[in-house]
Amino acid sequence: MFNTIGIVGVGLIGGSIALDAKSLGLTDRVLGFDRDGAALDKALQLGVIDKKGAGLDVGECDLVVVSTPVRSIPDVLRGVFERAKDGAIVIDVGSVKGAIVEGVMDFLRDGVYYVPVHPIAGIEKFGVDAAVKGLFRNAYCIITPYDGMDQNKAGAVCRFLEGLGMRIKFMDPGLHDEVFGFVSHLPHAIAYALVGLASRKGDNYRFIGGGFRDYTRIAASSEKMWSDIFLMNRTNLISSIDGFVDELLRLKGMIEEGDYDGLMDYLKKARLFKESLDG
């Protein structure tokens, strides 16, 4: 599908894309690029990439996948656009899209085709050691189109991502950030706050029931990745936090008033919604 793929940022996501692209026959060769030479060596040693690239010299690549920490993505994309060959497709896989898409519009150039992408397949691990085959199988992937995006090249990206097993949805970059500020960034903020609070309590609080275990899982994610995401999607995340605090205080009000019927109704609706998501 693509003779040569360049992975810029060989971590969990970039590495897993490389592994699948090769094993599923979607490319002949993967070049790796990373400022961290040790990560690049490890990627080569693990067979995640076929060859180490120098700097951002992506000129040989038919497809470039930018999977660096989200805050660095606009700058990296700018450098990639400059060096990419004519006809190359460039995607980024950042979890925040509005600021990235907006930030790179001025640097787009003719003959290089940019498609912004968000594969929803993060796990709490990170680094190229954690890269695995099949990470994206049945995962959703959001493409966030912008004015002037080449539809044929976007179609080629779709086929590549579908080849990795993903299900594609299109969403405006701004709406994407609003939705993911709520369904992903807010839960992470909540988990961090809960675990942060627990960490300052005494040993009596080290009993981990089902509820708390669920929250600690995502609080084991990379602080670098999540500091970046929280700050890049600041506005949406703040309004999600405010909306959530209002909702939690509404639930607290029912508990305070001993409103048994109101509570039963509230919790039941939540359970039914959860069941509708599974169906």
Add this chain to the structure above:
Amino acid sequence: MFNTIGIVGVGLIGGSIALDAKSLGLTDRVLGFDRDGAALDKALQLGVIDKKGAGLDVGECDLVVVSTPVRSIPDVLRGVFERAKDGAIVIDVGSVKGAIVEGVMDFLRDGVYYVPVHPIAGIEKFGVDAAVKGLFRNAYCIITPYDGMDQNKAGAVCRFLEGLGMRIKFMDPGLHDEVFGFVSHLPHAIAYALVGLASRKGDNYRFIGGGFRDYTRIAASSEKMWSDIFLMNRTNLISSIDGFVDELLRLKGMIEEGDYDGLMDYLKKARLFKESLDG
């Protein structure tokens, strides 16, 4: 260990205790008691109990396990104390302990030995159909002693619970409720509020990333069980909610101010605490 065990309330917890007690040779016979005749029939049919008991006629039982919904436990215990034979041990497995222990002190009588217990092994399923063997293997179990609790009988309860695979800890009933108001009841309240809020958003919000999936899991729990728990542990839960809201707003403050170093430090500490829990 006990010739005859009575299970009052044959749901997930009571049923799973019955299954293990029999298969591990800790009892010869299990009698089941439940106001819900259909649940009792099903328990018999599934082999969870050996015989249906009538009303609260627990007079044949050497050990009575009260595993009804937590709000009903004080009344049920009162009835069980009246009908239990001399020398019988009675335990309840409610997830809230202070209100239960306090509520039944006046009804204790000589010759019947009460030991309050909280096995930390809930899953989001409920009902006797969900009862399984091995639910308590390696789970913590809290015993919450009160003045005058018989130490020998508490020892017998320990050996029984350890026979089911549990690890025993002792904790004052009030401290138990404070701790579990934070590590279990608060996470459930948060999960319900998050899912409740999501259920009123549009279809764009149905993308379920790792973060949101973790929260929806516990929001699928029984609304009856959790309405009861929220109200019985009201005071502790409310102060846990207040403390958590303060903490989340502190995190929001760092995001609002763009305090990258502060965020990195906060998230890293949370991750390290999570790793210390696993270790």
